[in-house]
Amino acid sequence: MKKTIAQDFYNDPRIEEAKQLIAQTVQEHASKITQVKPADDELKQSYEKTLEDFSQKRGGKLYYDYLGSGIGNGALVELADGSVKYDFITGIGVHYFGHSHPEVIKAQVHGAVSNTTMSGNLQQNIDSPKLFNLILEQANKYGAGFDHLFMTSSGVMAAENSLKMVFQKRSPAYRVLAFEKCFMGRTLSVSQITDKAAYRKGLPHTLSVDYLPFYDANDHQGSIDRVLKRLKEYFQRYPDQYAAICMELIQGEGGYWVGNTEFFQAIIKECKKHNVSVIVDEVQSFMRTKEMFAFQYFGLDQNVDLVNIGKNSQVCATIYRNDHKPQPGLISQTFTSSGSAISAAYYMINEVASNGFLGEEGKIEKLHQYFAQKLNRLHEKYPQIIEGPWGVGAMIGLTMFKGDLAKSKEFTFKLFNNGVIGFIAGMAPTRVRFLIPAGVATTKDIDQVSKIIEDTIKEMI
Ligand SMILES: Cc1ncc(COP(=O)(O)O)c(C=O)c1O
Incomplete structure (x- = not known):
């Protein structure tokens, strides 16, 4: 079979030998x-x-x-x-595999010896499709049916991209729903969603956000009743104006509050009646529950429109369905990640998917x-x-x-x-x-x- 020069290069025994030598040297000192x-x-x-x-x-x-x-x-x-x-x-x-992990280092070396430092939208290497396939395959493990993935450089950029896709689809709706105490990042627009006044002090108003009470494990039915009441009030006050609901299923920066399937399903059902797209923010929860994704942990595979990942995934991304596909020009970036990060991401996600971490x-x-x-x-x-x-x-x-x-x-x-x-x-x-x-x-x-x-x-x- 015809091979590229790069395939020969990566299979050159000296590369494998160099990786082994580096990994051994690291281990010798790390031990x-x-x-x-x-x-x-x-x-x-x-x-x-x-x-x-x-x-x-x-x-x-x-x-x-x-x-x-x-x-x-x-x-x-x-x-x-x-x-x-x-x-x-x-x-x-971020450092899911801790420090100086020999296999992570080998994966990074693979990326490091590639022709460029960074990968971007105009030019990326053959490792990107491999990673995209792995992440989408994992996201669709229980039949969620996601079609696409857009890689980006930080968790908050994944949030920006998902919001842009939703606003474009739902235009002219412009309001966003989010949970009290949520954290989504700190760009000019997303700092309006993150529920912390200090993070937007002095910034201009860029997004209109209304907050919903999060799940209280001590009051299951009360949580559902309260959140539905609040949702109905908002939909009455601002008819047809909501584009998205941003859901952090396990609140991270907010203090490690864990949600509940029935609670989320009740909210999503009401949102769907009003054409509100569901964005799940998994920047902190990805690879942290006994399922790869928290939306799988809560059994929301069929209910979610877009999912943002970051941190543990080493690269950040928005995973989305075809019906939210943006028109040309809406999202792009000069560079999205480094070759080393893409290669390490593949190693880590694949290891978690296939080596006894889940379930x-x-x-x-x-x-x-x-x-x-x-x-x-x-x-x-x-x-x-x-x-x-x-x-x-x-x-x-x-x-x-x-x-x-x-x-x-x-x-x-x-x-x-x-x-x-x-x-x-x-x-x-x-x-x-x-x-x-x-x-x-x-x-x-x-x-x-x-x-x-x-x-x-x-x-x-
Ligand atoms: C849930 C969640 N979303 C988004 C972000 C923003 O990610 P980044 O800091 O990579 O932009 C964070 C960061 O802590 C987060 O925890």
Whole structure:
């Protein structure tokens, strides 16, 4: 069969050998990282200076004093001050396969030795169709019937693109529905949807958004009744003016609130009566439940029009049906992703799809149960300090100190110093949350992390 020069190039034994050599070298060095470790006194001095200088140049202090050294081992990461920490936040949900994973590195090398750094709409390589097929195949696993995918450079750009497709289809409808406490990103338009006043302070009004109460697990029927009542009021007040409803099925930045199938179905049924397109935002939930997509976890395969993915997927994208196909010119971008990211995305998604991660008995669910059990024990031991855990799959959150923002922040800083990176989410209550690197995390990692959480609690009582 006729082959391209590139096929010969990628199959050149020297490329495979080079990949093996790099992976071996990484592993040899990474394997020295075995446990949490404090900063090195000597490295600390220049580290602090670099951090100070960097903070000044970027125009503000980093949340954590975090600058990675460039290596890690599984869930552990080395910082440039020589310290080692458990990364249980993974760049807010990106480093699913943790740090210095040999297969991820090999996949990245494949992309890195390709002819260009970036891929764009005008010119992309043969790896893009392969990735598109994989993502669409996974999205259609239960017969959802999505037709297309548009790759883009960030989660919020996936949101922008899906909104544009919907507005074009539904024109002149211009209003958007979203859930209270939702987070969708921070562009000029999407910051109007993200339900946080501080994120749009001083910005001009670009979108008209009306909010719906999210699901309350303690009041199932009440949640449905309340949301339908609110929807009906909106549809009465603004007839034919709604184009889209944006749904974050598991609220991430809002504080790890988990929705419910019946609740979503009731909303979607009402929206469909009014020709409102359903956009599901899976930028944080993709690959985090026991299904690849949260819309599959909630059984909404037939009800969703567009799905945005990002973070864990390494590349960001809007998945959509033919009836939302944009007219030429509406969406495009100079570059959408790097070759390394496209190649790594394929490896990671394929691994999760085919290697024991999904389903009731899958690794994601097992890690969840294990961590939840540990945290629950801490709740029983320190009921005044810890409530929860909440969340689903590889998204786990706690309410600490009754959701007090200052104390929750203080906890995350102390936890960071003690060797575990978590983060906060939500407001009133603020929650402490973890995004487990499910691709690599082990029960031993969870034991260590839980112990450090307990030690940190002890420091604060
Ligand atoms: C649910 C959700 N949507 C959209 C975004 C925006 O993604 P990005 O920061 O990649 O633009 C985020 C980011 O945290 C998110 O959690």
